[in-house]
Amino acid sequence: MRARLRRLLAGGREFVWKGELHHVSGGRDCHRCVRLRVWGAGKNSRVLQADLLSTAVLPWGCASDNSYPTPKDVREVIDHALRRGWDPDAAGGVFFLGEDEHAAGFELTGFLLTDRLRDEGAPDPTARVLSAFQRATGSPP
Structure with missing residues (x-):
């Protein structure tokens, strides 16, 4: 099955993006992760890649998480x-929004940046997911 490419207008420019669903193992649970890839000047342009880790904490873990980034x-992420x-x-090439370099200054409701999808040693x-959940809800998971 081919991934669906979506279009987004931002700043008078058209971007094309797609999100691929994955799961990332954690110490206590698995977590839903969406690999976001964005192109701003065609298929041969430098792609933006961000692995977005869902901050949802659900009783059945990632199996019941349906988090997915909206166009907003x-x-x-583009901005x-x-x-x-x-x-x-x-x-050519890839511009990674990685956890080590970008997580501290990155805020997106419902998601965190992670390197775990491309580096099992991350x-x-x-x-981080439990901490983000507690900040968002004001209660422990």
Whole structure:
């Protein structure tokens, strides 16, 4: 099955994006993760990639999580990447919004950045997910 490409107008420019669903293992649970990929100047342009970790805490874990970024969320990711140096007109390559470099300054309701999807040795995301859930709801998970 082919991934569906979506279009988004931002700042007078058209971007094309897709989200791929994945699961990331944590110490206590698995977590839903959406690999977001965005192109700003065609298929040969530098792609923006962000692995978005869902902050939902549900009784049945990632099996019942249906989190998925909205076009508004994608716009926020694009704006953040542009402020951090992503050049969508550059040819080839990937601009990663990684956890180590970008997580501290990144805020997106319902999601965190993670490196765990592309690096199994990256930090366990469970503590960050539980902390984000508690901040959002004001109650422990």
